[in-house]
Amino acid sequence: MDWFRLKHTICLCMQSTGFKRADYIRKKKLFRHVGDHCMFMFRKLPLYGDLISIGNNVFFASNVSLVTHDVTHKMLNCYDPDLKLTEYIGCIDIGDNVFVGAKTTILYNSRIPSNTIIGANSFVNKKLMDGGVYAGSPVRYICSMEEFLNKRKKYTLQVKRKKSQLSEATIDEAWKQFNALKEKNSGE
Template sequence: MNTRYFLMLKMLFMRSPMKRADYMRKKGVFHSMGEKVMVTSRKIPLYSRLISIGNNVWMASGVSFITHDVCHFMLNGRKKWDEARFEEKIGCIEIGDNVFIGSDVLILYDVKVGNNVVIAAGSLVNRDVPDNSIVGGVPAKVIGNFEDFAEKRRQYHIQYPANNAKQFVSQECEDIMWELFHRERL
């Protein structure tokens, strides 16, 4: 069995995204992987050794790293180009320290994500992301400053009951969150 698929099968049964990241680090799945990394995905990208992940990186569900394309197959299949042979395009991806990558983000090859970065959910990252920035959109563009975001989040305080259930909210917490949601829309 292909090692990549064996590793993904093993990760399928790991509930903790932190343990999953530790397992990937131990197995050398990526070129490098720092400490305090959370990987929710159980999918290992093709050419994963072309990906470097820094320290304190948190990846939500559905994050995809694309280290290659397969356009060469299409180009090589055209009659017009019978003599030409097109090669597969591959490239590296580097993720800096203190990075949050939102759900369903797609990061393409030849991209460096700087330090202290937040990438908004659903973004397509097709060019380098500067340090200390918030990016979002398709394609991703700078939409804010990391320090401003951190300060705004520091001031965010909602009093809701402790939520000890893993990956579920208590009924009491759920009721409070819906009440707040509707109150903000009056």
């Protein structure tokens, strides 16, 4: 990692919230574009940030990797000394109203359209055609945003916090709902 990336990665680690990390990346112009109301939980600055464009209202969970290049050319050039291959690079374009789950990897030449949710631990290696919910490795379509929203509206637990911790009442209710779901699923 060069000094530029190391310096900005350290600065990202020092930002106290994901919103402040997104603001830092926007203010320092570390990506081609970062829209408004974004949250970046990742702390490592990807290589070639100028190849990354992020829309408005985009949320990245922890440990998301944005990969704009590969270095297979180095191995291939040693494999066959007659080759003179160069580094492969590509762009990443993410639309508006997107959530990217924890530990997801997004490769070069990928596009995530507006109004999309990417599930945790997914692998995005292509242009997704329509918004909706995607997950898996490689990523695949799961359902529409409307279907997901209707399912999510049924979740009614009111989360109460004490600073960054959940209240005892919220913890007890979460376990109560979990156990009820476990019993329901074991009866099916």
